[in-house]
Amino acid sequence: MTRKTRRLYFVTLGMLALGAAAVLVLTAMSDKLVYFYSPSDLQTQHITEDRRFRLGGLVEEGSVEREGQTTRFRVTDTVHTVSVAYTGILPDLFREGQGVVTEGRLGADGTFQAVSVLAKHDENYMPKEVADSLKKTGQWKPEDQ
Amino acid sequence: MIPEIGHYALVLALFVAIVQATVPLIGAHRNDAAWMEVARPAALVQFLCVAVAFAALTHAFVVSDFSVLNVAQNSHTDKPMLYKVSGVWGNHEGSLLFWITTLGLFGLMVALFGRNLPPSLRARVLAVQAMITVGFLLFVLFTSNPFERLDPAPANGSGLNPLLQDPGLAFHPPFLYFGYVGFSIAFSFAIAALLEGKVDAAWARWVRPWTLAAWVCLTLGIALGSWWAYYELGWGGWWYWDPVENASFMPWLLGTALLHSAIVVEKRDALKSWTILLAILTFSLSLLGTFLVRSGVLTSVHAFATDPQRGVFILALLVVVTGGSLLLYALRAPVLKAGGIFSPVSREGSLLLNNVLLAAGTGTVLLGTLYPLFADALNLGKISVGPPFFNATFVPLMLPMVVAMGIGPLLAWKRGDLPGTMRRLRIAIAASGVTLLGMWLLAPEQSPWWAPPTMALAAFLALATLIEYAERIKLFRASMGETLRRARNLPRAAYGMTISHFGLALAMAGMIGSTAWVTESIQVQQVGETVTVAGYDYRLDQVKEVRGPNFTAERAVFTVTRDGQHMATLRPERRVYNQPPRPTTEAAIRTLWYADLYAVVGEPDGRGGHVTRIYHNPLVPWLWAGCALLVVGGSISLSDRRHRVGAPTKARAKPVASGKTAEA
Numbered sequence: 001m002t003r004k005t006r007r008l009y010f011v012t013l014g015m016l017a018l019g020a021a022a023v024l025v026l027t028a029m030s031d032k033l034v035y036f037y038s039p040s041d042l043q044t045q046h047i048t049e050d051r052r053f054r055l056g057g058l059v060e061e062g063s064v065e066r067e068g069q070t071t072r073f074r075v076t077d078t079v080h081t082v083s084v085a086y087t088g089i090l091p092d093l094f095r096e097g098q099g100v101v102t103e104g105r106l107g108a109d110g111t112f113q114a115v116s117v118l119a120k121h122d123e124n125y126m127p128k129e130v131a132d133s134l135k136k137t138g139q140w141k142p143e144d145q
Numbered sequence: 146m147i148p149e150i151g152h153y154a155l156v157l158a159l160f161v162a163i164v165q166a167t168v169p170l171i172g173a174h175r176n177d178a179a180w181m182e183v184a185r186p187a188a189l190v191q192f193l194c195v196a197v198a199f200a201a202l203t204h205a206f207v208v209s210d211f212s213v214l215n216v217a218q219n220s221h222t223d224k225p226m227l228y229k230v231s232g233v234w235g236n237h238e239g240s241l242l243f244w245i246t247t248l249g250l251f252g253l254m255v256a257l258f259g260r261n262l263p264p265s266l267r268a269r270v271l272a273v274q275a276m277i278t279v280g281f282l283l284f285v286l287f288t289s290n291p292f293e294r295l296d297p298a299p300a301n302g303s304g305l306n307p308l309l310q311d312p313g314l315a316f317h318p319p320f321l322y323f324g325y326v327g328f329s330i331a332f333s334f335a336i337a338a339l340l341e342g343k344v345d346a347a348w349a350r351w352v353r354p355w356t357l358a359a360w361v362c363l364t365l366g367i368a369l370g371s372w373w374a375y376y377e378l379g380w381g382g383w384w385y386w387d388p389v390e391n392a393s394f395m396p397w398l399l400g401t402a403l404l405h406s407a408i409v410v411e412k413r414d415a416l417k418s419w420t421i422l423l424a425i426l427t428f429s430l431s432l433l434g435t436f437l438v439r440s441g442v443l444t445s446v447h448a449f450a451t452d453p454q455r456g457v458f459i460l461a462l463l464v465v466v467t468g469g470s471l472l473l474y475a476l477r478a479p480v481l482k483a484g485g486i487f488s489p490v491s492r493e494g495s496l497l498l499n500n501v502l503l504a505a506g507t508g509t510v511l512l513g514t515l516y517p518l519f520a521d522a523l524n525l526g527k528i529s530v531g532p533p534f535f536n537a538t539f540v541p542l543m544l545p546m547v548v549a550m551g552i553g554p555l556l557a558w559k560r561g562d563l564p565g566t567m568r569r570l571r572i573a574i575a576a577s578g579v580t581l582l583g584m585w586l587l588a589p590e591q592s593p594w595w596a597p598p599t600m601a602l603a604a605f606l607a608l609a610t611l612i613e614y615a616e617r618i619k620l621f622r623a624s625m626g627e628t629l630r631r632a633r634n635l636p637r638a639a640y641g642m643t644i645s646h647f648g649l650a651l652a653m654a655g656m657i658g659s660t661a662w663v664t665e666s667i668q669v670q671q672v673g674e675t676v677t678v679a680g681y682d683y684r685l686d687q688v689k690e691v692r693g694p695n696f697t698a699e700r701a702v703f704t705v706t707r708d709g710q711h712m713a714t715l716r717p718e719r720r721v722y723n724q725p726p727r728p729t730t731e732a733a734i735r736t737l738w739y740a741d742l743y744a745v746v747g748e749p750d751g752r753g754g755h756v757t758r759i760y761h762n763p764l765v766p767w768l769w770a771g772c773a774l775l776v777v778g779g780s781i782s783l784s785d786r787r788h789r790v791g792a793p794t795k796a797r798a799k800p801v802a803s804g805k806t807a808e809a
Contacts, residue, residue, distance in 0.1 A: 006486055006487070009489050010497070013489075013497065013498065013501050014501055017501045017502055017504070017505040017542070018505060018508075020505065020541075020542065021505040021506075021508055021509050021538065021542060024509065024537060024538040024541055024542070025509055025512060025513075025538050027537065028533070028534045028537040028538050029534075032530075032531075032533040032534040032537055033528050033529075033530060033534065034528065034529045034530075034531060035526055035527065035528055035529075036526070036527035036528065036529060037527075054527075054529060066750060066751070068669050068750065069667055069668060069669055069756055087667065088667045088758070089667060089745065089747035089748075089756050089758050090747075090748075103529075
């Protein structure tokens with residue numbers, strides 16, 4: 001095997017691996033990415049029921065109701081609100097009036113069926129996406145941080 | 146007073162590092178021995194300075210000196226001593242000081258044990274090492290001074306995040322940093338080699354032990370972090386593809402590739418410029434990891450420090466280091482003479498294949514980690530890239546690598562015999578076939594389709610690794626005495642490979658089993674009520690208040706039985722710490738050899754019941770055992786005395802029998 005064919009082999013191998021990686025990445029990008037929306041975004045975006053996405057905002061004061069393992073609450077960006085249902089143990093730092101990011105699908109009745117609820121392990125924390133969307137609606141109060 | 150001494154020592158270290166970064170380099174260029182010799186005493190003094198600074202900060206934490214801002218923000222008098230000490234590196238400023246101290250320590254080790262390195266190479270390595278230190282010292286002194294005073298001093302500190310008050314996590318960052326910083330030595334050697342214009346087998350022999358040591362530490366660090374997430378976060382998972390996890394995983398992947406390509410450079414004098422490139426990229430990814438974790442660009446459960454200004458500084462450092470070294474690479478790599486020729490089917494060929502796949506895999510992880518940042522910056526919408534993406538991209542690329550891992554070690558150098566090798570592996574192929582069939586027939590009902598084939602692959606790797614070992618010691622082919630003699634004489638590096646590869650197979654089985662067959666059950670349970678999960682009955686006996694040293698907790702007691710037979714008593718807790726007042730969940734885990742029984746207690750529902758979460762996690766113990774074997778294998782390989790010949794160590798280089806035992 002000459003140096004030239006070896007180099008050819010090297011390059012072919014690299015191209016193959018790169019190609020395979022590119023194909024895998026592109027396929028995954030088309031259906032494995034999860035978008036983030038605020039309650040206001042949901043008014044303008046048309047989202048089908050099978051689309052999984054993240055919904056973030058503040059947990060509306062006085063909206064949390066527990067029925068057994070299912071918790072219902074409303075997520076708000078102070079302009080629009082969305083009802084959310086979640087079954088399971090909530091994060092330790094889930095609180096009314098605090099920022100929250102939930103992931104799941106929009107149900108037929110307009111209730112967001114969350115499969116996971118994220119709250120950072122810090123009582124002062126505001127998820128970055130939530131902070132940005134609050135800024136957009138003019139509700140951002142930096143002193144809350 | 147002591148904090149000021151620490152601060153002063155850091156400034157002093159900066160000046161020493163600047164000298165160390167320039168004078169020896171000029172000396173090496175001019176071939177001036179005296180100038181080159183500056184590097185070693187400078188490395189010693191620089192280390193002493195940063196060690197004094199580190200000791201000063203540790204002292205402030207140990208005596209709880211709250212007039213130091215860093216201590217006031219991160220410590221508390223109630224904290225157990227272990228966490229006072231681990232608090233030193235449990236925060237942004239302290240962890241960077243720890244980085245620098247480790248850099249200094251490793252530089253010192255090169256200076257001390259590298260007596261037999263050619264003087265110009267040693268001077269250049271130490272100079273490059275000092276340049277990295279200069280960058281980090283500037284960063285610490287200008288943006289994150291750990292010795293900043295607070296006046297008036299508060300009566301007590303605000304405490305350490307209770308999630309971080311855990312032995313697993315106390316040692317997770319130091320090992321990660323040993324890993325990251327260890328790769329800086331490989332990086333410095335690579336840059337020095339580019340400056341010298343020479344890469345040969347001796348160079349690879351010097352680089353390998355450092356890379357191996359860094360790899361072992363990084364493996365341990367990642368495993369500790371993953372283990373911590375598993376038992377502390379109470380979600381029953383061990384890997385979330387969180388950007389911060391990826392940040393440490395990417396250098397590990399490329400470091401693994403580097404470890405293997407350095408073998409080819411040493412044994413066969415081939416793949417030289419590729420190895421240099423890997424060394425540069427591995428360290429760049431270590432820096433990127435630090436950037437991602439410390440800059441606050443990520444929304445992550447781990448991003449404890451968030452300050453964009455610091456992020457910009459690290460980004461600049463990253464651009465200078467990566468950009469500068471890649472430029473140097475582009476200019477100088479063509480100077481390196483290409484070495485040995487090999488056929489695609491050969492030991493080198495399989496190592497190259499594994500390298501290419503690891504690099505491509507790293508690429509997909511990098512893309513998945515950074516894409517949301519780019520999308521956000523370019524206003525393409527806010528996106529999160531989670532496990533589905535990585536499972537669909539990274540995992541398929543790793544599967545052929547596992548096949549190559551099984552076959553590669555049995556191939557000869559230069560030109561291998563694939564049909565012959567497959568014949569030697571027939572037991573492994575048969576075993577994986579049996580696994581495949583067995584899994585399909587016996588697997589639980591909701592078993593995902595991918596579990597049997599991937600499990601068969603893990604079985605193949607385990608068996609292929611054992612066959613390779615058995616062939617080396619001529620098990621059943623020679624007398625028992627001969628076999629034992631061979632087993633004794635086999636180099637430690639060979640044992641290291643066998644153990645690590647087997648460990649990976651075991652860990653892989655653990656990953657597959659726990660992902661495919663996990664059973665999760667969430668419910669409201671009254672005291673006395675029993676829940677059945679995966680054939681085990683969990684009875685909630687009681688929930689009581691308990692007090693810890695710096696927290697109060699609700700502790701649930703579960704009695705776990707199977708077919709009436711007592712299996713375990715689990716005591717999960719919901720803790721509320723005094724300072725800072727945060728709730729945390731302590732899972733209770735009972736490890737059986739084939740599964741973990743895992744219980745978490747949640748909030749009371751107000752009607753006498755508690756939300757409880759119970760997991761049956763099959764094969765998770767195998768995952769931890771596999772990770773332990775990776776670390777053990779790497780350490781055994783590191784202790785191989787052939788690694789010390791000409792390598793930076795004090796051990797007298799004994800003449801080594803150049804046996805024809807093939808190298809791992």
